Every structure is written in structure tokens, then in C-alpha cells.
Amino acid sequence: MSWAHLTVLDQMMLALAAVVLFLSFALLQQARLLAAIHAFAWQGTLVAAVTTVVATRAGLPHLYFSAVLTLALKALLIPWMLHRLVLRLDLDRHREPLRRPVLVMIAAVALVIFSYWLVLPLVRNDLIFTRNIVAVSLAVVLIGLLMMVARQQAVAQVLGFMSMENGLFLAAVSATSGMPLVVELGVAFDVLVAMVLFGVFFFQIRQSIDSLDVDRLNRLTERPGEEP
């Protein structure tokens, strides 16, 4: 694929998407919660920027609206809520390094390669540009998933979930020029409600096990002898 064919805006989009992916890696290995929340906010800002670029490139005014929505929700509101929750839960000095950083990083790299392999079927020539973006957004989704598996801390897991959502927004915007407006609003509403509920759960979990290390939520098991 030759990059010279692409317009400046296309190149900009790819560059921004690449930075989104980079921020996923940053998020994955960040031990301090506040720094991770800031990385997440930057990721949201970049997704909003990609949306603006797509809106300009394709001349789709409704995408400006969804760019503003993404910016408000993913870059400002949700990071702000998480920030406040972390302060209220006294977790701002909490450090939690990954248990097996090398292994997790290699897994994340493998997921990026896997994403590229998975989108290979999109072979038609005019789709090659899209293929790159879809692969990058799928990688962001899967790294978010990996983060939820690799992290034991509830706030970090929520960050993983939210960065998965970022990847989904990126895919929707770049591959399909955004979903229909009603769907986009519905998704944004669900994400917001989910965030509020996560906040409620942080307090419920802390009350119940005096920590947010969800590995210690292990009372429900399948082995007969161990049931409480």
C-alpha cells in the first residue's frame, strides 16, 4: 500500500489512530490510577479528533455533533467522574504494577498482529485504507479486554472497559462514518449509565471486602466443599 495516494486528512486519521493505539499500551502498563485516567482522557480526546477529521473529509455535519459528544463524554465527563471517585476512595497514591509486565506486553503486541490478521478478509482494493483503521480499532478493543483480565483493581478494570468503548467508537467512526444518530445516542447513554453504576459498585465492593482488589471477590465457586 503506498501512502502517497492518501490525502493529508487520510494520513492524519491514520496517525491519530496510531496514537490512540499507543495510548492503549500506555494505559495497560500504567501503575498509578490517576495517570491511567489521564491517559484515558487523552485517548478520548484523540477519538474525538479522528471524528472531526472524518467529518471534514467526508463533509458529514452530523459527525461534528458526535465528535462533541465523544469529547464531552470520553475526554471530560467520565475521566472527571473517575478522578473524583479515586480521590473519594483515597486511591490517588495507590500503585499497582502489572503482575507479569513482560508477558502482558507481549500478549498486547500479539493482539495487534492478530487484529491485522483477522481483518485480512477485507480484501477489496478500495477497502485497504479502512482495513488499517479497523485493525487498529479492533486492537484497541482487544487490549482493553486484556487490561480487564490482567488488572485486579476494579477502577483499572473499568478503565479497560471504557477504552474498549473508545476502540468501538473509533471503529464506528472511521470504518462507517459513524452509526445512525439514534444508535450513537443510545450507546452514549448506556456508557454513561454504566459509568454511574460502576461508581455505585466501587463503594459497594469496598464496603463488602474493604478493598477494590476484585481478585478477593471469590466466595462464589463451583467446588462443592468450598461454598460458604
Add this chain to the structure above:
Amino acid sequence: MIALLITVFGPLAGALLLAGVRRPGLAGWSNVMISAVSFAGALALAWQVAGNGPVEGFTFRIDALNVYLLVLTAFVGLTTSIFSRPYMRHMCDTGRATRHSMPLYHAMYQAFLFTMLLALSTNNLGILWVAVEGATLSTVLLVSLYRTPEAIEAAWKYFILCSVGIALALFGTVLVYFAAQQVVPDPAQGLNWSTLHALAPRLQPSIMALAFVFLLVGYGTKVGLVPLHQWLPDAHSEGPSPISALLSGLLLNVALYAVIRVKMLVDGSLAATATPHLAGSLLMGFGMVSFLVAALFLHRQRDIKRLFSYSSVEHMGLTTFAFGLGGPLATFGALLHMLVHSLTKSAIFITVGHATHIAGTQSMENIRGLIRTQPAVGWSLLLGVAAIAGFPPFGIFTSEFLVLNATMQSQPWLTAALLIGLAVAFAGLFRHLQPMVYGKSPESQQPVPVNALPAIVHLGLVLWLGLSIPLFLAQGLDRATQLITGAHLL
């Protein structure tokens, strides 16, 4: 159209209303009334669809496939609300739930019904996704209602697993939209199921196959397909019994319904390729594994609600398998199975709710001799389990028989696996049931005031469906079969 709006948006209005009702007695009755209104709307809607064919408009589309699920959802919502009123009052009296949590409970109950009815009635795959995610969001706080450490753990697991699953389903939806944009001229129509279904042969097969994998994993998490079922027994066992009844009886159906809708698109798209049955094979594989694994897990349960939630996994596995098998006979059997399983399983969870009140525990070791302590509960449990295990006079026998027949015709060597699974599940249920119903009842077990009506009505209907399927229902299911497979059974 008005009937549709009442059916779907009645519960939404109810949710907003009930959030402000502080008196538990009034809220309980209002809950029943709102559910009744919604059910009446659903009946009127079914009448319209039976007479004039599909109802369309405002991104809704009611056809033969979803109309019977709509009626079923509204019906189980109504009977469960009748059961829930005295049940939750008992919970408040015994101090397991607080009076402050009752407005939340009732509002979320209706919100949950609303999301399920919306998911069933919408024509837009995007809204379908939003509604299924909404169903998770409205039930997590219900699962953690009792605020015990176990309940909070169950709710957290449920929340995280289902949210992750459903996020993958959104990626699949984006891919479907991407494929649609190459063929659908108007982007606003690109997620409309009916438009996509009409153009399915032109959707790019490689994208649709990839999309189906994501959608199956995503919605499959909610169906409770093994190995994505981890949340299901926890959420069912720790939440209030009315919610277990709704989750098992309805939510699993709604998620499976989403898979079926997508499968119809993928089948159309892949028809001309080298692997036309890809979607069906995936469903068969997941379904069979879920069925067999869950049947084995029935044997090692100690908690009565966990036992029956594994039974739900088993039955959803069987239904998924039957849909994957394809063909009119298997599909008709699967549609019927969804119906009878919902009715039976919600009746069982209602009865189990009473049984746990009588014994004061969910541990099966301590539930003994129900038939002596309170015959109504003992008999309901006995008959409910007989029905769910597939004993002849009940409807589940009919649907399982149809599925077995279809399997013998197209994949004979899988019949053995099905029969073994059914036998294992049967043994797993009855080894636990026998002492609970007939054993010697301990002194501490006291009868509780019960309203046996919902369970009796459900089991009566299942019995009726086992003896003779009424003509209008058979024709309705046949039209749905024709919609899915393109061929009539009757």
C-alpha cells in the same frame, strides 16, 4: 401501532413512575397493574399481526418471530410481578431487603421489562444492542439488592462479563453496518434488519462471517453459552427470586433472539459461498457443549437456585443447538422450546422462592420434606421439575422430541450425545429433588403464605402445550419457522 407503543413504552412510563412511589404496598400493586397493561397491549398486537401480517413503523417491526416472544415476555412479566408483591414484602419483613430499596426494585423491574420488549420489537440492530445492554444495566443493581458480599460479587461478575461480551457484539454490529454501507444506498437504513434481510445475498460474506463471530460471542455471553456462562449461576442464585425468574425465563430468550436475527442475515450472505452453514455449525457447536457441560454440572450443585440456573444453561444450549441444526422441524422445535422453557423455568423459580422462604436457606441439604410442610409448594416443585426434565405430558417433552427427531434426520450420530445429555440432566435434577420434596421435614420449617396462582397457571399452560398445541399458536410458530428457514413445517 398504538398497541405496540403501549406494550413497549408502558413499562418505561411505569419505571419513571415507580421510582417515586415510596409506599411498598402501593408500588407492588402498581407494578402488577403496569405489567397487566403491557400484557394487554401485547395481546392486541398479536391479534393485529395474526390478522394483517407484520406491523411496521418508527424503527419497530413486529413479525411472526418476535410477536410470540413479546406476548411471552409481557405475560411472564405480569405473573412474576404478581408473585413478586408478597415475596418482596416478606423480604422486607425479614430484613433481608430494606424499605428504601423498594422504589429502586420496582423501577428497575419495569425498566428491565422495557429494555427486553424494546429489544424484541425494534427493527434496528443498533437499538437492539442498546436495549440488550440496557437490560444488563437495569438488572445489576437488582442482583446486588441484598448487599451481601456474595450478592455484590455476583453482580460485579455479571456486570463485567456481560458488558465485555456486549462490547464485542457492538463491534460485530459495526461490521454489519460496514458491510451494509457497500450495498444499502441510504445510510440511515443501514442497520434496519428488514432492509438488510432483503439485501442479504449482496452483503460481503467475509465481513458478515467475521461480524457473526463477534455477535455470537457477544450475545452468547447473555444467552449463557459455555464457556461464557460464568456470570449466570451467580447472578441467578444471589438475586431476588422474581429477578431470577425473569433472567432465566426472558432475558436468555431475548439474547438468543438477537443471535437468531443475525444468523438469518449471515445465512443469506453466505448462501453462495463454500461454507453456507458456518453460522449454523457454530451455533450447533456452542449449543451442544453448553448442553452437555451444564448437564454434568447439575450433579455437583448445593444451592437450589444454582441448580436451576445450570438447568437454564442446559436448555438454552439445546435450543441454540436446534437453531443451528436448521430446517423447519428443528426450528419449530426450538421456537416451541423457548416458549415452554420460559414458562416452566419461571414457574420453578417462583416455587423455589417460596421453598427458600419455608426453609430459610437456599442450601439444598437443609430443604427437606416440602410436600409435608406445605403441599402446594412441594407439588409445584415436583411437577415443575418433572416438566423441565422432559416428562411426557408436559410441553418440554414435545419440543425435545421434535428436536431429537430433527437431529435423527440430519445428524444421526449426534442423537446419542443428546440422549446421554438428557439422561444425565434428568438424573442430576432428580437426585437433588427427591429428598427436598419427600424427605423428613425438620421442625424449623414453617408454612409461609403463598400465592400459588402464577406457578399453577404456568405449569397448566405447559401441560396444555404438551397435550395439544392450539391452532393459532401452531400457525404462528409455523410462520416464524417459515421466516427463519424459508419453508413451512405444517
